[in-house]
Amino acid sequence: MAKKLKEVDVVLVGLGWTGGILAKELSAAGLKVVALERGTMRTTENDYSVPHVRDELRFVHRHDLMQNTARDTLTVRNNVQQEALPMRRLGSFLPGEVVGGSGVHWSGHTWRWTDEEFKIRSLYEERYGKKFIPEDMTIQDWGITYAELEPYYDKFEYTAAVSGKAGNIKGQIQPGGNPFEAPRAREYALPPLTPILASQVFSEAAKNNGYHPFPRPSANASRAYTNPDGSHFGACQYCGYCQRFGCEANAKGSPHMTVIPIAMKNPNFELRTSTWVTKVLKDPSGKRVTGVLYTNTLNGEEFEQPAGMVALTAYAINNVHLMLLSGIGQPYDPVSQQGVVGKNYCYQTGASATLFFEGRHFNPFMNAGGSNATIDDFNSTNVQFDRAKAGFIGGYNVGSGFNTALPIGYRPVPRGTPAWGKAWKSATAKWYQTAMNINASGAVMSNRYNYYDLDPTYRNAFGLPLMRMTFDYKANEHRMGEHAAKVINDLAKSMNPTSLNTAIARTEPWTVVPYQSTHNTGGTIMGTNPKNSVLNKYLQSWDCHNLFVIGANVFAHNNSYNPTGPVGALAYWTADAIKNRYMKNPGPLVSA
Amino acid sequence: MTRTALILIAVTGALTVGSAHADVKRGEKLFEECRACHAVERGINGVGPDLHGVFGRKAAALDEFRYSPALKKSGITWTRQTLDAYVADPQKAVPANRMPYGGMPEAKDRADLLEYLQQAFK
Numbered sequence: 001m002a003k004k005l006k007e008v009d010v011v012l013v014g015l016g017w018t019g020g021i022l023a024k025e026l027s028a029a030g031l032k033v034v035a036l037e038r039g040t041m042r043t044t045e046n047d048y049s050v051p052h053v054r055d056e057l058r059f060v061h062r063h064d065l066m067q068n069t070a071r072d073t074l075t076v077r078n079n080v081q082q083e084a085l086p087m088r089r090l091g092s093f094l095p096g097e098v099v100g101g102s103g104v105h106w107s108g109h110t111w112r113w114t115d116e117e118f119k120i121r122s123l124y125e126e127r128y129g130k131k132f133i134p135e136d137m138t139i140q141d142w143g144i145t146y147a148e149l150e151p152y153y154d155k156f157e158y159t160a161a162v163s164g165k166a167g168n169i170k171g172q173i174q175p176g177g178n179p180f181e182a183p184r185a186r187e188y189a190l191p192p193l194t195p196i197l198a199s200q201v202f203s204e205a206a207k208n209n210g211y212h213p214f215p216r217p218s219a220n221a222s223r224a225y226t227n228p229d230g231s232h233f234g235a236c237q238y239c240g241y242c243q244r245f246g247c248e249a250n251a252k253g254s255p256h257m258t259v260i261p262i263a264m265k266n267p268n269f270e271l272r273t274s275t276w277v278t279k280v281l282k283d284p285s286g287k288r289v290t291g292v293l294y295t296n297t298l299n300g301e302e303f304e305q306p307a308g309m310v311a312l313t314a315y316a317i318n319n320v321h322l323m324l325l326s327g328i329g330q331p332y333d334p335v336s337q338q339g340v341v342g343k344n345y346c347y348q349t350g351a352s353a354t355l356f357f358e359g360r361h362f363n364p365f366m367n368a369g370g371s372n373a374t375i376d377d378f379n380s381t382n383v384q385f386d387r388a389k390a391g392f393i394g395g396y397n398v399g400s401g402f403n404t405a406l407p408i409g410y411r412p413v414p415r416g417t418p419a420w421g422k423a424w425k426s427a428t429a430k431w432y433q434t435a436m437n438i439n440a441s442g443a444v445m446s447n448r449y450n451y452y453d454l455d456p457t458y459r460n461a462f463g464l465p466l467m468r469m470t471f472d473y474k475a476n477e478h479r480m481g482e483h484a485a486k487v488i489n490d491l492a493k494s495m496n497p498t499s500l501n502t503a504i505a506r507t508e509p510w511t512v513v514p515y516q517s518t519h520n521t522g523g524t525i526m527g528t529n530p531k532n533s534v535l536n537k538y539l540q541s542w543d544c545h546n547l548f549v550i551g552a553n554v555f556a557h558n559n560s561y562n563p564t565g566p567v568g569a570l571a572y573w574t575a576d577a578i579k580n581r582y583m584k585n586p587g588p589l590v591s592a
Numbered sequence: 593m594t595r596t597a598l599i600l601i602a603v604t605g606a607l608t609v610g611s612a613h614a615d616v617k618r619g620e621k622l623f624e625e626c627r628a629c630h631a632v633e634r635g636i637n638g639v640g641p642d643l644h645g646v647f648g649r650k651a652a653a654l655d656e657f658r659y660s661p662a663l664k665k666s667g668i669t670w671t672r673q674t675l676d677a678y679v680a681d682p683q684k685a686v687p688a689n690r691m692p693y694g695g696m697p698e699a700k701d702r703a704d705l706l707e708y709l710q711q712a713f714k
Contacts, residue, residue, distance in 0.1 A: 045639045050660070050690040224625040234628035234639075237692050249692040250628040250639060257628075 002293055007306040008032045008270075011292050013277045013322065014314030016101020017564065018550040018571040020255035022311055023263035023271075024229075025575035029583070032268050034305060036275040036294050038067075038314075039098035044257055048104075048246030056408050059244050063090050065105045067097040067315070072460040074317065078472040078509045079449060080334060086458050086466060091513040093520055094244070095315040099273060100256030102315060102518060103564075107243040107369030107403050108219035108252050110162045110568075111561035112153045114182040116380040118142040120393075120557065128388055137393070137476065138337075138344055138446045142556050143528040143537040146182050149569050152576075156568030157189055157217075160253025161225045161233045163370070164188040164217030178214040178374070180381040190222045193236060195401070197362050198436035199373035202400030205495045211375040216399060218370020219253030219564075231258040242369030243404040252369060274298050278462050280310055280326040282544065289328070289547045295462065309546045309578070313571075316553040316563075317452075320523030321467040324454050329524075329534050329543050334449050334470075340534045342453050344446035344522035345469060346558035349477045350396075351485040351505055352439045354412050355497040361433045364405035372401030378487060379560055380443065392479040394443035396560045398488060400436060412437075414499045438492055440484035440503070441517070446557040447474050452523050472510050481505035519563050521555035529592065536590040538577040539570060545588045550574055619708025622701055625693070632712045640691060645713055646670050651686075662688040672710075676702050 009031040012019045019035055027033045042048070042065075058064045067073075067090065075084035096102035116123065120139050124132060133139065156162075166187045167177025192215035195203070203213035220242070221233040234249040242252060250257050263269040279293040281304070291306035312319040323341050324331060330339035378385055379395040387393060402410075412435035413427040444450075455468040473481075485503040492500050527533025530542035539554055541547040550571050552563040577589055623632075629639035636642050641657040651668040652659035666686045668674050678685040679702050681695040696702050 045637070049639055050692070224628065226624060226627070232624070232628040234692070235625060235694070237694055239692065248639070 002302040002304045004304045004306065007291070007308070008034045009307065010034070010309045010311065011036065011305055011307040013280075013292065013310070013312045014038070014101060014318070015099050015255070015260060015271060016096060016313070016315070017103040017255045017259075017568055019101070019311075019313030020103070020259035020263065021568065021571040022313060022550070022575050023269055024259040024266075025572070026578065027263050027266040027268040029579045030268065031583075033263070034270045034272065034307070035263075036277055036292070036305070037099055037271065037273050038276050038297070039096075039101075040273050041271075042098045042100060042104065042246065042256060044246060044248065044250050049248050053245050053248045054239070054241045056406050059105075060406065060409060063094065065096050065098050065244070065246070066090055067095045070461070072462075073466060075455040075458050075466050075468045076512050077468070077470050080470060084455060084468045084470070087512045092511070092516045093518040094515065095317060095518065099260065099271070100246075100254055103255040104246045105244045106252075106254075106564060107562075108160070108162075109370050109562040109564070110157060110160060110164075110217050110219050111565045112146075112182060112184070112569075113559055113561060113566045114381055115146045116383070117557070117559050118144050118146060124387075124393060127383075132388070133393065134476070136448045136474070138448050139393070139557050140446075140527060140532055142526055143533070144526065149566070149573060150182075150185060152569035152572040153565060154185055155572050156565065157219075159227050159229065159231075159258055160219035160568065161190060161221040161227060161251075162188050162217050162219045162253065163190040163193050163222035165192050165215055167214060176214065178376055179212050180376040180379065182381070188217060189227070190225055193218065193220055193222045193368045193371045194238070195373065196238075196367050196371045198364075199371060199401035201436065201495065202438060203373040205491055206373070206375050206398075209491055209494060211377045213373045213375050216370045216372040216374045216401070218368065220368040220370050221251045221253070227258065229258065229262055231262070236368045238366050238368050238371065240365045240367050240402070240406070241404060242367075245404070276462065277322060278325065278464060280312070280322060280328060280547065282326070282328065287544060289544045309548070311548040311550060311574075313550050316520050316523065316551045317467065319549050319551050319553045320452050323524050323534070323549065324452070324467065325464055328541060328547065331453055332451050334451055337448055340525070340530075340532070342451045342523055343534075344525050344556055345450050345452050345471060346444045346446050346521045346555070347471060347510070348444055348517045348519050348558055348560065349442040349473060349481055349506065350440050350516075351442075351481055351488055351503040352437055353488045353492045353503040354435055354437050354501040355492050355495060356412070356414055356431055356435050356499040356501075358434060358498040362402070362436050364402045364410060364432070364435075365407060367402040367405065369403055372399045372403065374399040378483070390479070390483055392476045392483065393445055394476070394480065394557075394559070396440045396442035396480060396484045398438060398440045398484070398491070400438045402436075415501045438488050438503070440488055441560045442477065442480045442484055443560045444473070444558045445476050446522060473506070478505065478507060519552065519558065521552045521558040521563060523553045524549045525556045526554040527556060536588070538589045539574045540577075540582075540589050542588075542592055546586065548574055548578070614707030615704045616708050616711050619704035619706070619711075622696070622705045623708055625696065626705075629691075632709070643709060646675070647672070647710060647713065660688065660690040662686050662690075672706055675706055675709075679705065
């Protein structure tokens with residue numbers, strides 16, 4: 001029998017970027033806020049300083065900051081005909097499970113997603129006609145606009161110390177920035193990171209090919225910085241241990257050194273670590289949530305935490321799982337296409353080439369999470385890029401520059417080199433210093449057969465059904481991959497490397513190994529009405545008005561960009577909607 | 593010119609600029625580079641140890657902070673001169689120390705920074 005606790009105003013499920021932002025904003029607004037976090041407390045001084053950090057075995061192979069699959073995981077399959085099996089080890093994606101969440105081990109790439117995503121169906125129908133969108137491609141407008149979100153992107157970028165070069169300030173194209181980006185009100189918080197040799201060589205070749213390279217915007221402080229909340233950042237040291245690690249210099253914008261410590265100083269806020277929420281509770285009418293049920297994972301004790309409002313602020317996948325477990329909203333069925341919870345799960349695709357330059361030293365061990373150069377010439381924001389000719393919807397970005405090229409794991413060798421033994425050893429010694437990559441990251445459009453539901457067979461450590469992921473790449477992604485591989489290979493050949501591992505478009509089905517991207521999106525999407533979405537534009541549940549769900553799970557499809565920019569912006573946007581509108585007049589913020 | 597000579601010039605530079613000419617306000621601004629890890633208030637240890645009363649203190653002196661073996665063995669006593677050399681190039685002054693900071697190359701910057709620190713503890 002669960003012990004019933006005293007009611008609070010707000011329960012946050014998960015304490016990473018989104019939970020941290022809500023914790024800080026709502027506790028400052030006078031609400032009594034409790035955050036329940038599965039993971040344990042981690043700080044830069046105790047956990048991410050030398051010698052604890054820069055441990056490839058601990059953080060990369062033993063997944064020190066990530067979800068433990070022995071306790072909860074997903075089952076995975078490519079299509080509805082297959083039987084899904086549990087993912088018993090992390091692979092393709094790495095959800096974080098500590099205070100700070102995935103915001104601790106991210107690289108910091110912070111992009112602004114634009115109306116090209118938010119109005120995708122309207123814009124494609126207008127430009128290319130209704131028939132251009134395949135019947136099984138379930139893309140839809142998100143119900144929000146770039147103009148609405150712009151001040152919140154700005155707020156997140158200045159909070160997280162994003163370094164970059166604006167390409168478009170209030171409609172004026174800025175030299176050196178991304179000419180395809182949407183207009184921003186002002187420059188980035190900090191100037192771009194120092195380019196490394198690989199990104200310089202790439203930029204030069206891209207320019208020679210008529211493309212528009214720019215430094216990748218990233219929450220790696222290019223110099224010491226104090227953000228508007230008074231959080232102090234050190235300057236990035238280009239240590240080479242960014243992705244999958246906490247930052248020892250407090251230079252990577254992370255919730256554990258910005259919004260969370262500010263919330264922790266507020267007496268209105270309380271954090272309970274090692275707590276696992278198993279259910280969001282509803283009242284008999286089903287129109288309001290009344291709190292959550294959770295287990296203290298240290299001793300198994302179960303609690304009911306009543307609350308006036310619940311916000312799901314966990315990793316995208318876990319937010320969707322909790323909605324399905326709690327029976328809020330109608331689960332999606334791909335056959336009848338009825339229901340909404342679990343709909344439009346998306347991922348990302350890509351292609352990659354390795355270039356070997358005999359005698360040229362790239363120092364791959366020295367880089368920031370975002371010391372890359374990028375081109376957006378084939379991305380969604382370049383509307384001049386003719387999709388009718390290319391044969392796909394969406395786009396991809398192409399970039400170069402090392403991000404965490406680790407001394408053990410990063411071993412570039414030309415194709416055909418034996419995988420072990422003397423020949424491999426001599427090749428890896430020769431090419432470690434002298435190779436660079438060109439990578440494309442591509443969008444994945446939503447499809448009626450890519451979705452989440454509850455697994456009928458497998459259960460987690462709490463006896464609850466695992467979430468089942470049904471996903472595979474479709475024709476749109478295959479065509480995009482071919483296009484990207486050709487662009488990369490032409491670019492690479494123009495650079496005249498000694499040897500080239502060409503980019504090859506993927507044709508094989510998606511699998512959970514190896515690591516690909518932690519950019520899982522969709523499942524509880526935002527939208528214009530309760531028939532096509534789970535949440536309204538304020539990320540408020542259409543079913544229960546005192547439930548908000550925040551994360552990449554609200555994206556109606558996926559772009560080629562990293563998701564944290566809009567995730568952070570939407571968290572601030574939702575916090576404002578709660579503070580300025582919902583608290584004054586609790587109820588639906590959009591009438592259904 | 594040898595590196596030692598460079599450091600000597602840097603140190604002498606800091607001394608000749610001296611307290612009278614050092615810009616405390618500028619030093620406070622430059623301290624932003626340190627503030628993510630170090631507090632000037634006593635008893636607030638972050639990623640780095642607090643710097644309260646650092647002048648005249650032996651390196652690795654605070655019981656409650658976990659210093660690197662390199663700093664413990666350094667035998668340094670912190671003065672304007674030793675701090676100047678350390679801030680200029682931490683890994684050169686104390687090889688294998690754990691401070692994740694690349695250094696402050698300009699002598700004038702260091703003079704202002706150290707003047708600010710000295711004033712802050714008065």
